[in-house]
Amino acid sequence: MGASLSLLAENGSGNGGPSLGDIPESCVACVFLYLTPPEICNLARLNWAFRGAASSDAVWEAKLPSNYHNLLDILPHTDGDTHHKLSKKAIFAILSRPHPLDDGNKEVWLDRFSGRVCMSISAKAMAITGIEDRRYWNWVPTEESRFPVIAYLQQIWWFEVAGVVKFPLNPDIYTLSFRIHLGKFSKRLGRHVCKFEHTHGWGIKPVRFELSTSDGQQASTECFLDDTEQDVANGSHKRGCWIDIKVGEFTVSESDPETEVRFSMKQIDCTHSKGGLCVDSVSIIPSNLRERRRGF
Amino acid sequence: MSSSEERKLILKSSDNEEFVVKESSAVQCLTIKNLVEDRCVSDPIPLANVDSKILALVIEFMEKHAETTLSNSEKKEFDVEFVKKPFDDLLELILAANYLDFRELMDVLCNTCAKQMENWSVEEVREKFNIQNDYTVEEEKAARAENPWAFE
DSSP states (O other): OOSSOOHHHHHOOSSSSOOGGGSOHHHHHHHHTTSOHHHHHHHTTSOHHHHHHHTOHHHHHHHSOTTHHHHHHHSTTSOGGGGGGSOHHHHHHHHTSOEEETTTTEEEEEOTTTOOEEEEEEGGGSEETTTTOTTTEEEEEOSSSSSSEEEEEOOBSSEEEEEEEEEOOOSEEEEEEEEEEESEEEEETTEEEEEOTTOBSTTTSOEEEEEEETTSOEEEEEEOSSOOHHHHHHTOOOBTSEEEEEEEEEEEOTTOSSEEEEEEEEEOOTTSOBBOEEEEEEEEEETTTTTOOSOO | OOHHHHOEEEEEOTTSOEEEEEHHHHTTSHHHHHHHHTTOOOSSEEOTTOOHHHHHHHHHHHHHHHOTTSOHHHHHHHHHHHTOSOHHHHHHHHHHHHHHTOHHHHHHHHHHHHHHHTTOOHHHHHHHHTOOOOOOHHHHHHHHTSOGGGGO
């Protein structure tokens, strides 16, 4: 390696060749740019150089979404005045927890692995036709949701659930999905138990799902919520578990200060009634959440 | 063709081997670029922290990436093959790229390193890479407890 006093010679292990522990903190920080936050926090336990790199602002600034200042300003429970005193890692830690908005009817958080912005909107924040009539809909408390209640439909002819959200989403491509459950559920002795006494009408005609944005993007899909004869033959089961029905995707670009998204699900063919369905929430999650990592 | 494209530099490794490179390739290393711009170029430029084996590899990468006739995908293909080296060599290259401030090489190497470290436990990383644990018992406990939010 030569007689000169290089970093290698000072700290190097005796058996020629450097070890990862000799790498200066700045290099470790560079490697961390390519690891996820949980991986970084895990490796902070290696030694002091790793711990130092794992706290470096440069690493965490790269993990935060570009509009994180907006998020800190908007979200309650974050003190806007002390932002500048917090390390970027602390900011990431704060934003990766779900934050309630709109009286707790919405939640926003950063995905821990990718730092991308995610949102969930409770049924409570949506316009549901007939929600005020207890013959049709009821609010049911639950532990199986991010939110304290879900909307349970006993039966109705005009089924329409719609909502709108306006939020400064980070530039990204997002997938919007409805989270629903066929059948009424409860917990008995810690187990998820379902009743289908009211579940009917979903196999007759499909439900139409739509989304649109204020800048003209649109997506829609149709599907039967219940098992049709073909599903039963194929052995698929839609009943008895939470399903996320993907409506479609939309793109937020750099220039959008705030994105407005409208979404709905409808089955308004009044020749048949339908019921026995739980509606929990709509989620807006970046597409391919686990797939996009920096690198090759 | 202006003469600056043909201007050559001599780089000398820590073990006194000399390498002739085109200035246009070498200035991808900001350390060298700064020397050139400040007109502090001695002849040859001594690189005390880089031995000849590693310097040869750095120059190989440098010249490939300076080639204007290659497409980005061709450069990527080269990168994929370039990083197929023993881990010790990769670490030495990282140190060299850091010292020379060669951003492109640094990115490629760090990405490769990160890929190898993904999904390994702390103990595995320590073992495979022979990292000295310079924590006391209390310090290690504190480090373990530091970021619970990342694992919720």
